[in-house]
Amino acid sequence: MHVLVIGGGISGLAAAHQLLASGVRVTLLEATDRLGGKLRAGSIAGTAAVDLGAESMLARRPEAVELARAVGLGEQLQPPSVAGGAIWTRGAVRPMPKGHLMGVPGDPAALGGVLSPEGLARIAEDGRLPRTEVGEDVAVGDYVARRLGREVVDRLVEPLLGGVYAGDAYRISMRAAVPQLYEAARGERSLLAAVRAVQERAATSPAPPGPVFMGIEGGIGRLPGAVAEACTAKGADIRLNTPVTRLGRVPSEAGSGWIAETPHETVRADAVVLATPAPTAARLLAPHAPAAAAELDTVEYASMALVTLAFRRSEADRVPDGSGFLVPPVDGHAIKAATFSAHKWSWVAAQxxxxxVLRTSLGRYGEESTLQRDDAELVELSLRDLRAATGLRARPVDTLVSRWDGGLPQYPVGHLERVAAIRAAVDALPGLAVAGAVYEGVGIPACVASGRRAARHVLQPAHVPEPAESANENGEKTRHE
Known part of the structure; x- marks a missing residue:
């Protein structure tokens, strides 16, 4: 059996790795000149390795860590050197309050300094308010604001959700983004009670031992290359600069298979894993699954930029403490987060x-105007905000701006229903599956899981290709036997 994987991000690479473990032949086509998608390694100040995309992965969800170990990076896995986050709000960098669920507090007493007295008083109304129904889905921001007031959303929920989705909390689906809170809210009248119920369940079912997050020495950006090397060693054919212009169904020894047309050649396969962003997937699926293509055409993306800065410690008047901080949009600053990489990752400092070395992030859903500035302006905006937040006044010895246009798919209210509709339409086509950040989560473990799921799906006996109908040059339906 020959399976074609279209897309060389971490989802496509995970799918290829899973397929090869099952003994099938794999060809992977990537449209650009590199693999890894939003995982990318680089260097600054001559030799210092840095991540130019995602820098850590959730270790409590095992898929990404498992994949790293499987491709020989187990010894390079490292947890952060410092724990605990902070938030820059109301004129100061403050420790992130404890006991929250994606910014939704379980104990309002922990929010002093982050919220105003009026904001704290508003939270107390939650226990007196009538039940707020969540229905089939609800926006996180809307629901939390109705129960606890907008200050909780604007100063806590927004920066935390923004760090994951680069999105707008008042649009993001609670069912998709914070499913534990959604389920608890269905059974509790009070939101504070719902958060405490989630925390109590977690306390009785403790998480597995080990760090919550994990990085890789030299950068998470090393993971795609290591997976690709492992796949190549098992016989995978990986081709860069090979965009797929058309996907078609054709006869095969097993019944009907697929062809992928590229500017250079036509590749034939028994099955296809389509691991591309939504716009490309929509274009390729349109002739075969128009309902799925229509849903994918509605997926919106947020763009962002990462500004990596390297300072000489001897020239820095003040080196900030901690691992970094998040920034609520309501405070009107340009950056949405800062990560002090040299503190957070021991391998960065050791180089x-x-x-x-630190980095800032700018841009989120609806803030395209910020990213229209040139690289030098983004650097100056970052330095201005860092100076205001931490007092750091030194000039960097090197800077690097990484732009991620259309980097993160958005998960608005109804997103899970959209994904279900896409999957139902695609599953009706034998030998085809989709994978990527659109479907099961934007984090690295979720993308790895998505790729593995797609690989298993096309290998199921129920999805051995059967005779298909297609249109000939005259538009007449022809059955391939």
Whole structure:
């Protein structure tokens, strides 16, 4: 059996790795000149390795860590050197309040300094308000604001959700983004009670031992290359700069298979895993699954930029403490987060102890105007905000701006129903599956799981290709036997 994987991000690579473990022949086509999608490694100040995309992965969900170990990176897995986050709000960098669920507090007493006295008083109304029905789905921000007031959303929920989705909390689906809270809210009248119920269940079912997050020495951006090397060693044919212009169904020894037309050649396969962003998937699926293509055409993306800065410690008047901080949009600053990489990752500091490396992120859904500025302006905006937040006034010895246009799919209210409709339409086509950040989550483990799921799906006996109908050059339906 020959399976074609279209898309060389981490989802496509995970699918290829899973397929090869099942003994099938794999060809992977990537439209650009590199693999990895939003995982990318680079360097700054000459030799210092840095991540230019995602920098860590959730370790409590095992798929990404398992994949890293399977491709020989187990010894390079490292947890963050410092724990605990912070938030820059109301004129100061403050420790992130404890006991919250994606910014929704279980104990309002922990929010002093983050919320105003009026905001704290508004939270107390939650226990007196009548039940707020969540229905089939609801926006996180809307529901939390109705129960606890907008300050909780604007100063806590927004920066945390923004860090994951680069999105708008008042649009993001609670059922998709915070499913534990959604389920608890269905059974509790009070939102605070719902958060406490989630926390109590977690306490009785403790998480497995080990760090919550994990990085890789030299950067998470090493993971795609290691997976690709492992796939190549098992016989995978990986081709870069090979965009697929058309996907078609054709006869095969097993019944009907697929062809992928590229500018260079036509590749034939028994099955296809389509691991591309939504616009490309919609275009390729339109002739075969128009309902899925229509749903994929509605997926919106947020763009963002990462600004990596390297300072000489000897020139820095003040090196900030901690691992970094989040920034609520309501405070009107340009950056939405800062990560002090040299503190957070021991391997970053060890490369060159004379350097202090950090990075900021800018841009979120609906803030395209910020990203229209040139690289130098984004650097200056970052330095301005860092100076205001931490007092750091030094000039960097090197800077690097990484732009991720259309980087993160948005999960608005009704997203899970959209995904179900896409999958139902695609599953009706034998030997085809979709994978990627659109479907099961934007984090690295979720993308790995999505790729593995797609690989298993096309290998199921129920999905051995059967004779298909297609249109000939005259538009007449022809059955391939």
């Amino acid at each position: 060159d102890p004379s350097l202090f």
